[in-house]
């Protein structure tokens with residue numbers, strides 16, 4: 324088994340450290356990718372801190388991967404050495420169930436295989452993108468359009484698709500009134516994509532500290548949730564509210580902001596349960612929903628959409644040795660708007 328350098332958590336809650344992990348020998352359908360950049364998603368932090376249950380360690384997170392193809396198996400038809408490619412949150416699925424056939428590999432009935440911390444179809448535990456290379460079956464490799472620099476493309480593979488998919492599913496377009504709660508990694512992509520789809524976009528952030536950035540990214544309004552007047556003034560104002568917050572929220576306060584037939588879509592995944600008053604759904608036929616990343620075809624569609632509209636992630640590029648500090652800053656909502664690891668520093 325080839326050994327590659329990685330940054331991994333040795334056990335739950337421990338700082339990540341430089342180590343080596345195994346990658347499988349490439350099979351006929353595999354693409355070997357030399358990783359150039361890996362985004363830091365809040366899900367990486369939830370996972371290695373045990374928020375979402377027990378994991379196998381050491382665990383190298385990272386499901387926002389951008390790089391260049393360095394080798395291909397004999398049966399690979401869609402990729403060649405030198406291609407600019409990406410890998411997101413999924414690296415395998417059954418390919419046969421109704422979910423997979425609909426292009427929703429994330430809803431595979433036999434269980435889609437996550438990019439890290441999951442059991443792959445060959446029985447090995449997957450390891451993520453905080454490393455120098457990865458081997459992925461061709462069907463789960465995305466093409467990164469030339470118009471998007473690789474470092475700014477990496478976060479699209481999770482933050483981009485996780486916001487694009489629900490905005491498309493709930494038919495956001497010209498005339499839609501959309502609110503995005505939380506201007507972090509997901510939120511700043513949600514604002515850009517909703518704006519590019521033609522919606523009127525409002526950011527609901529804890530403070531006005533990132534207002535200038537939010538407006539520059541395409542928001543029409545930027546309001547602070549710390550101000551009670553925000554909630555009074557926005558009653559029945561939105562068709563879709565996208566909740567990207569990593570912590571529990573007062574769901575009732577946001578349901579009241581939906582107009583008739585409006586939907587509050589939760590993509591933020593806090594470890595704690597949240598409760599709500601069903602009367603806010605009954606009144607105005609409102610919906611409370613969730614959404615999980617997106618399928619492979621839709622991820623390619625999102626990448627092409629971003630290229631066409633000149634959209635990419637806003638990033639702070641960091642060295643691998645700064646990962647633990649970056650985690651603390653993400654937890655403090657102190658990031659504009661995604662940390663991206665320069666894999667050249669993994670060394």
Ligand code: NAP
Pocket residue numbers: 363364365366367369481482485504505506507508509510527528529530533567568569570571589590591592593614615616653654656658660
């Ligand atoms: P992030 O960069 O940390 O952004 C989250 C934002 O939420 C923060 O920037 C902050 O925005 C706001 N926030 C944080 N703590 C808050 C609190 N206590 N109260 C109110 N607002 C708070 O995280 P991310 O990478 O975008 O991920 C966000 C969440 O989505 C995580 O739970 C992650 O696991 C989840 N996720 C889900 C999917 C999916 O498929 N559903 C995919 C990826 C990630 P302001 O400073 O603007 O208030």
Ligand code: ZN
Pocket residue numbers: 364365366367386412481482
């Ligand atoms: Zn993610």
